[in-house]
Amino acid sequence: MMPNFPCCHVLAGRHAPTLGGESPRSGRCRASLAVALSTLAIAGVAVAACSTGSADQVTRPSAVGMTSSTPAYYSDGNTTLYQVAIPVPLPVRKPTTAERQALGAAPSGTPYPHAPFLKAADENLEVHYIITNVDDAPHAVWLLIDPWNEFVRWEPGVTVVSDEETLPNEGYDHLLSIPPKQRVEGTITSDDMQEVAVKLASVEKLLASAQAMTPMSTTTAMSAMDSSLQTTTLANHIFDYHNRSNSGDPLYTPWIPPVIAGLTGFDLGLRTEEQANVAVEVTVDVIDLNGNRFVAQDSTDTKIGLPPKVLSPPSARF
Numbered sequence: 001m002m003p004n005f006p007c008c009h010v011l012a013g014r015h016a017p018t019l020g021g022e023s024p025r026s027g028r029c030r031a032s033l034a035v036a037l038s039t040l041a042i043a044g045v046a047v048a049a050c051s052t053g054s055a056d057q058v059t060r061p062s063a064v065g066m067t068s069s070t071p072a073y074y075s076d077g078n079t080t081l082y083q084v085a086i087p088v089p090l091p092v093r094k095p096t097t098a099e100r101q102a103l104g105a106a107p108s109g110t111p112y113p114h115a116p117f118l119k120a121a122d123e124n125l126e127v128h129y130i131i132t133n134v135d136d137a138p139h140a141v142w143l144l145i146d147p148w149n150e151f152v153r154w155e156p157g158v159t160v161v162s163d164e165e166t167l168p169n170e171g172y173d174h175l176l177s178i179p180p181k182q183r184v185e186g187t188i189t190s191d192d193m194q195e196v197a198v199k200l201a202s203v204e205k206l207l208a209s210a211q212a213m214t215p216m217s218t219t220t221a222m223s224a225m226d227s228s229l230q231t232t233t234l235a236n237h238i239f240d241y242h243n244r245s246n247s248g249d250p251l252y253t254p255w256i257p258p259v260i261a262g263l264t265g266f267d268l269g270l271r272t273e274e275q276a277n278v279a280v281e282v283t284v285d286v287i288d289l290n291g292n293r294f295v296a297q298d299s300t301d302t303k304i305g306l307p308p309k310v311l312s313p314p315s316a317r318f
């Protein structure tokens with residue numbers, strides 16, 4: 001089955017952006033959003049709340065940008081990467097003490113410490129983005145979505161394979177070509193956001209499994225390193241944009257838990273291989289399919305907030 005690439009089009013000019021292949025992934029650096037946006041002069045996005053339910057809504061815009069003075073996050077003499085990111089929490093309601101106690105133990109075959117309060121089936125999410133390039137040259141830009149659920153926050157990092165090779169690990173990334181002096185808008189569909197939740201839950205199960213801790217190599221001296229690298233490779237395979245949970249992939253399917261925790265937020269980022277003046281702004285359409293898992297925009301209910309644990313591949317460095 002072919003993957004559903006995000007819908008996108010150029011807001012100015014005649015040519016649509018091209019979608020490219022995968023690229024090494026870096027760790028993250030945080031840029032000053034105010035400086036980036038003032039430098040890039042990002043156009044505003046109109047936002048209106050939905051009226052289909054008390055907690056169904058369009059989130060307020062979140063934006064992050066990099067400038068030509070943003071320092072490289074990673075450089076090894078062969079590869080140089082520039083990256084910025086910000087957290088984007090979704091308005092998930094924090095469960096009450098009684099609700100938490102009623103959740104019970106984690107279902108068999110899941111990696112969670114207890115049953116999830118928010119399941120993937122409880123939500124419908126659609127992410128709308130605008131990427132702006134104010135330079136006179138085109139740029140290849142990766143739109144980065146590193147997901148969270150109520151238990152973990154995905155931080156990919158990089159893997160040092162050898163003295164000559166360092167490979168940034170995968171998140172849920174999209175490569176787009178942004179023409180000069182133009183903006184590109186697009187949508188990450190609800191189906192793709194469901195897939196993001198499945199990918200995170202599957203990698204969470206992989207990394208919690210005994211197999212992730214057991215050497216896969218028969219060479220004793222290298223077994224620990226081989227196991228770490230192989231587990232990281234498998235995590236990257238699961239997160240690879242082209243690999244889907246419904247494809248019957250023998251390396252992916254066995255790790256899909258019977259219950260998928262819903263997304264409670266994500267880290268939004270941009271990455272380039274050259275200095276650039278680019279920025280991204282997103283809003284998220286949120287539909288509360290359960291009916292009481294999200295906080296309405298006019299509500300004072302407490303939100304669930306950041307997950308308590310950062311999850312990374314075993315060989316990741318930052």
